[in-house]
Amino acid sequence: MESQVMTNPEDISKLYRELSLFPSLTRADVGPVITSQYGGKYSNIYTEWSQRDLERNENVKFCRQYIVFHDDKSVVYSGPSGNCTEIKGELLSKDSPSGDMKAVVRESIIKGEDKQFLEIWSKNIKVKSINLTALKKHGKVYEDDQFGCLVWSHSETHLLYVAERKRLKAESFFQVWPSKHTLKGEQFVFYEDWGETLVSKSSPVLCVLDIEGSNVSVLEGVPDNISPGQAFWAPSDTGVVFVGWWHEPFRLGLKYSPNRRSSLFYVDLTGGQCEQLSSGSSAVCSPKLSPDQCRIIYLECAVYGPHQQCSRLCMYDWYTKRTSVVVDVVKRPREDGFAGIYSSSLSPLCWSADSQRILVSCPQGSRKDLLLVETTTGSVTSLTSKSPGGSWSLLTIERNLMVVSWSSPNCPPSLRVGFLPLGGSREEVDWVVLEDSQTQPDIDWQILNFTPPPEQDNSQYHLYLGETSPWSLLCLSLSGGPHSVIVADWLLSSSVLCRMGFAILLVNYRGSIGYGQDSILSLPGNVGTQDVKDVQFAVESVLRGGAFDEQKVAVAGGSHGGFVACHLIGQYPEFYKACVARNPVINLASMIGSTDIPDWYTLLSLYHCFSVPCVCVLTVTMYVTVVTIQVKTPVLLTLGEDDKRVPPKQGIEYYRALKALQVPVRLLWYPGNNHSLSKVDAESDGFMNIALWMTQHLSL
């Protein structure tokens, strides 16, 4: 029988182009309540989206606004107000609390040089444009979501942001006419950075703009051994609250690693005194002040250990100075389904109007749900578990009006709003769609739960199906981390593969987040065995159902998922007919000396991160090498030249080993790309090559 899978590159690229048009939601803000002359109340909703532009080879950012008429409890009427507008050059932007002004940090190229400006807009006028580069008070402004912020003071007279500490110009020892204020002989001094995606970020400082005087000052009082970020104004603007990360003995990568020692701090603006508000023996992030300015909620987890874990939701009372744990770590999912909080950032606004409740969107198994937490009792209820499965992400909540993005494997992101029911009410949320999206034809999906053999007591997998036919092919895709998760949301590559005729099994092996802390803790010390066996068990269980041809199974994975993929083809040499690995972890011993997260690789063999590699680590390496010897499956490697997390030398080691063994291998090398290979050309080229590698080696 003939395969019904799409194999022609022209057809595949056309399909990719078509599906890459769907944008994703990145931000939403609710404007102030306005009462119309007829007494009706409405609010403006500002949204930002991101879309791949294959022609321009970039992700474009655009905004669209909506108007929502409401009675403070429900939406009466809603609709878009105007068309989309592309946003260019804005690094950060924020409306003032009253909604009267807007601040923008803008990057602009002037006479070939990058300049940064801080603009203040009021009504239809740009009232200030301050050239931050020319002021030379600090280096570049941080626009990332790890440290970065742009925050109006409650009085709307000052702005707070984070920038790189000013560095004096360095000059050669042999400069004949040395300039003033330069550092001689420091041209080649190495500056540590915060790793993957934060490469030029080393020493952040807190900066304040006094709007009236156009004066920028760098806040003093932050201890020298601390890097500050995620800052906001304390009640009554008396000072600034921030998260400080210890950076000694050296900086470790922060991306996907919220387990770095950090604390909440308060720096007083008058005396410059700095006070530590949390214990200092844990890792904290995402502090958010309640609307009544009395309490700060934040996430906390253990330092080191698994890089992502079940978080504690903690609350600091500004007036009593007491900290309480609102929601603790959950070891195993509870009977009502609550599996714990897995998040490294709360949404920018997450408090209910009464300052009593918090909203958190996070994975619960393979779903991403919206959870409502009562801060006084710690009770947690899901606002979405009875709604259609998929992924619910909170963009913001203002005066109880929630703005969310919803997507599923066969439906691109849509924009929805709904009012949070009053405290104590059991009412369901009535979600109103502001921007709909088309459900994709020919893609069906389901979550499969297995009861694995006795040694595997907690696994869950989910499966996407393209058009089914007796020749359906199974493509296996694996989560990375290993402590991350694949939730049931819109994924471009999976949807294109499905529409081509593949079925895709996405596996969350034990160690993935969203299934309880015990599941996470079960993996360190067992990578390469437990995760690999979990995946193989899932695949074999699906194949036993008889819907797929056992001779046409491919495996793909990135990062730790690439490590598992490479193990699978080594441990089950006859099973997989094609393999794809994006920036895979290959050699644990050489990883320790080159990755930005050496602590994780020493943890795998239970040694401390600041020690030197030991025999135990080398044994793990030997094991991986032994597995490589048996490989027969053709392997496609996709590597990012600038990957700091899993340096591309890892993939090259594997490439050479496979070449020596005469196993078919193809290596794609993407300059200017880091670990995620997410630049538009790398992502689209990578996808085409992956699709064609699979169709070629599954003999379609």
Ligand SMILES: CC(=O)N[C@@H](C)C(=O)N[C@@H](C)C(=O)O
């Ligand atoms: C913590 C971390 O980044 N680990 C990497 C080895 C990894 O697997 N990353 C995942 C999240 C990825 O998909 O890139």
